[in-house]
Amino acid sequence: MESRLPSGMLVTALLRRMNDGGGMGMVLAKGDPMAGGILVIVIGPDRTERVLERGIGPDGRTALIDTTPREDVTGYWQRRRARDPDLWVVELDGATAERFTAETILND
Template identity: 85%
Template sequence: MDGRLPTGMLVTALLRRMNDSGGMGMVLAKGDAQAGGLLVIAIDPDRTERVLERGIGPDGRIALIDSTPREDVAGYWRRRRSRDPDLWVVELDGAAAERFTAETILND
């Protein structure tokens, strides 16, 4: 066991923070509640969609990685999900989406 919080708990925290700030958050695909991966689609105020996920940074530490594809974001996450049924996909729509994602995922 690595001491990380269960993914389901992280998702709940992200949704609550986003909704409490006046933004909107929703689960697009539910994965494994304990150890599933987490893909966050952050929608910026200018309606730009970005895909963020936990990964390993260049220094070997946990980092928030921008995985935004050049093509359609919906098609990208659906392909990822078809290969990994444990993957959670969460959409956060609001000005603080990236900040909340970083604070929640990187501080668990």
């Protein structure tokens, strides 16, 4: 059986890496501290928002999946959160946000 770090610890590590790297991050919704899913909203240099989360890629391995809706990112994550109160929602703003997300939540 494969063990994973608790979700709360992964979110804390992700926020700390963003802060230390000169970016900014904040928790929009707290999920289950042990096993909640993590949905990350990445704000790009052009101020567009992308939604990323851990999932299964086409090769069957764990991957960072882009689940960005066509419009209304806020409404999307709020609907997801209403259906899954254990879900963490994190917003990251900085040039390294996507790389830090992949390195932190995929390599636990």
